[in-house]
Amino acid sequence: MKVYIYILTLFVLLLLSCNTEESKVKKSMYYWKSEMDFDRSDADFFRETGIETLYVRFFDLGWDEAHGAIPTAEFKTRNLYLKDLNVIPVIYIINETLEKTDYNDIPVLAGRMFEKIERMYSDYCKGGAIDEIQLDCDWTESTQSKYFTLIKEIRSKSEKLIISATIRLHQIKYSKKTGIPPADKGVLMYYNMGQIKSIKESNSILNNETGKQYMSEIRSYPLPLALALPAYSWGIWFRNNEFKGLVHNINEKTIGTLSFLEKTFKNYYKVSTDTVYEGIYFRNGDIIRLESITTEELENAAEICSPVFEKNEKEIIIYSYTPENSKLINEKDILDIYSMF
Amino acid sequence: MKKIFLIFTLCFSLALVFFKAIPCGWGPFGEDYRVYLFDPELSESEELCPYFYTTSFLNGCIYDAWSKVPEENLSEWSEYIEKSAGIEDIEELVYNTRIEHLQSISRFTIPQTDTLSDNKMVLYIVRNKKKDIADYLLFAKINEKLLREADPWAEEELDNHALEKQIETGKKLSLKTKDLWLKQRYAYQTITMMRYTSKYQEAINLYNTVFLTLPKGSESVIKYWALSHVASCQMYLGFKKESQINFAEAFVSCHAKKYWSYMQLDVKYIDSVLKTGTLENDFNLRLAREFKNPGRSLDNLKIIATGNTDNELFRSLMIREVNKIEDWLLSTRYTDYAPAINLWNIWEKEDIRKNIESDKKYLADYINFLESLLNSGKVKQNGLWELILAHLNFIAESPQNAKKYLSLAEQHVQTTEQQIQLRFTRILVNIIYTEHLDAAFEMEIWKDLRWLMESKEFNYKVQRSFSNLMLALFQAYHNKGMHTEAALFMASEINRKPIEKDSVITEFVEPDVTYGYYSCGVTRWWDYSDVFFYLDEFASAAETKKFLDIIESEKKSPLEKLLTADVKVDNVRLRDLTGTMYLRNDDLQNALKYYSEIPDTFWNTQYYYREYLSRNPYKLYNYSGNYDPKDTVYANKKYFTETLIKKKAQYEKATGVEKAELAEELGSAYFNMTYNGKSWHYQCYGKSISNYYVLYTKHNYLISDDYQYNLKGTEYFRKAFEYHTDPYKKAECLFEAALMFKSKDEGAANEFARLLKKSYPERFKYYKMVCPGLGYYAR
Incomplete structure (x- = not known):
């Protein structure tokens, strides 16, 4: 009896022993602009x-009526700083492009994409073989087959190549319908989850109430996942309650300095005088909804998304880095985000 | 290093032998002076302008040759859409509309843009639901984009992947489309793509399948566009004969592909094919070949004329032959140059001018051919052919025949262009028909000249042919020794008033009309950049005076008024010239008369007069030696002439030493205004880029014997020797006479030097030290 108690105690102690080793977070960011001037x-x-x-x-993979699928918004830089970083090329695939592309053309397209990525990688980055390529596509039922074939074809271009694919929340929840892309890993895009064009939306970038609803299937998702989180803000511009466009380079700090705006309710501002700002001509009566992310929301998000890393290496990718952004957000805020995991 | 420098110098010198360097570059070029008086556009085909006879590549119309929007295609479209839209709307839609707009039209939505929302062709397509037209336009536009843009993935090559797909689609549509008109267009588009993706045999096969099976009468001009591409494919595959035949056919049958086809035609190869006589129908080959022929075309023209002659190509070739004959015979007749076409063939051993007799015989043969064509009724538009015959007979200098055909042409010419040419030819025929260029002749040509200069359809100021006409008239008068009248024609061309600085230049200024200091001046008017120099070279003082009187007179004859209306001459300079002509003849009174009409300020403003006429002409010293800076009172010709008259009068009355001294002064004066004297600016005009009127004319050495050989000066020194009593002075006279002595006979001894040596040996020794060459002259 005493022996059993001894063993049980030891077992409980072992069970309760803390794993003091900190789980490491891989820190990554997105760079989404076409020009880089670091x-x-x-x-x-x-x-x-x-x-x-x-x-x-x-x-981006765009569409041209004559050429078919073509590269657009091509990235360019004269900087050498990129050669010191670990760069992973991302290709944003416009779903409409896949819709228009003939299935039989997918293998050729994959070859062209890969060759182009290789050339650009060689020109701008540290050179050598590419380790990973990420594809970003909000595919639909009608384009699923083509998209998945594209992934396979690109992956086949190099033995050691890793393909990661972005996964949106609805693709997690309805994965049986949307399918699981044949990638090596996924990146869960935990942002842009709202109805951006709706005047009733409170924050289309990050809405944890909405996000929560999609996370029920996360544990059973077969792909290892990294997590992409937002660290940006923007304004959504409405006129007569109709969506007109986006206003960039605007946040909590700067909006208070804009004299042509009056705060009406929560994160809604009204234009009080006709003004041109950031190249946009605002008229009296226009509405701007300021969307930004608070620490509290991110903490909430971290809790909701924690199951992502139950089985996986933790990689947090923050969207996104721009030299302008880096002046609006400080390093501590960024580090705080990573530290939430 | 030395060797390299020597070789370079030698090469440069040789180059100078072959090229005439003029102040602003190498030249002249053929088109600068080629004489033509028959308008090549009488063929009624503007599109053939690049292929008119010329010495310059594509007649300077290279841009027109390949860039003009093909109107033949637009007119077909206009017919096809039942003339529901104007050419501008069709051009906008067919050539300038973007793919996304064509896609909208294909969905029967009218794009709301400035150029398309009201476009009648768009409305026609949308309202009548003409999807096949919209689909074709979209297909063609995609083709165009694919052939113009590089592969967006590779950035260097064509997008072969997209082109392959498009070719497959095009092939299907070419075969499937029932509408023959659109079928041909799909086939053309597909053949074009096949050519540029190196599918040469496929292109040929598709052409044969579609175009060679078309029902008669259903052919579109597009067939020949496609044929041009097929000919290129055949060329690339090595089927040269077929390729040349098809290029010729494309050249003859459409406008859009003329340039490319023309550039591929290989004349030598074509001749070798024609010689075999194995071709069933070789008209197109001969026609196309002759457009590349700068030489005699009559043999082929005779064969071509057995076919259809009522087309612009045939007319153009016939007129082209006229222009060639003009160059061979008139360029030499009216300028100092060989035919313009031969300008760069100076390494040919054959003397080009000896060809003139042979060319005259060819002209006669050509006239006979044309007459037989006209008499056979094979050609229509009699007025045109009669005009050509009148013109050819003018060139042949057959006044009776020229007059005969001119009278016929006067009855039959119809178009404005023919009316203009009629006036040209009539003036020219009158030149050879009239024995005397009298008032009656002037009235005749005045009527036609006035018509031409006042015509709204004919801008005489920019037409080279008009300049040539004036040249012909100038030459006619010049050959008769009527220099004043000749000068008027020349002045009306090259002394035309310059465009005012503030005015907007709305027209191109004829390059023959030269202004200012730095003009090249070398054109069909030779080196003359101003009528002044023509008068200087050829006219007498009386003729120059008459010219000046006409310019300044209020009462002018109708022709004089017409010719001088726009003329600007320097009247002061002309007075200087007239006075100088009298000075050359030693007619000092008349010289002074004209010099006195010149304001004193004129002399001082002329650098060369100031510089070179400022030393005392009555002393015999060199430019740089024995020069007394205080002796600067003789800075103009007027003062010089005045004092010369006085001194001569004094000399006549004087005796003894006074006479001797005056003789010395007069001798010095007459010597100083000769070629070897202090300044030839007394009598001549020399070229300098800094002074427009100081232009050295090539005839200066021909002015007079005195100018070359200092005859008067030498004589006065002989007299001075005679009248001096002082031996030193006598010796000095002999020495100075010896210096200025120049004999026509180069071997002749210098009598003054010998006499000096013989009679004044000590002084001779002294003068030998001053002038070491004296010993040689006294041998």
């Missing part, structure tokens, strides 16, 4: 925040 301060930012990997959008 300077030393950008390099310092990456070093001080410990960001190891930069996901750079190399190009």
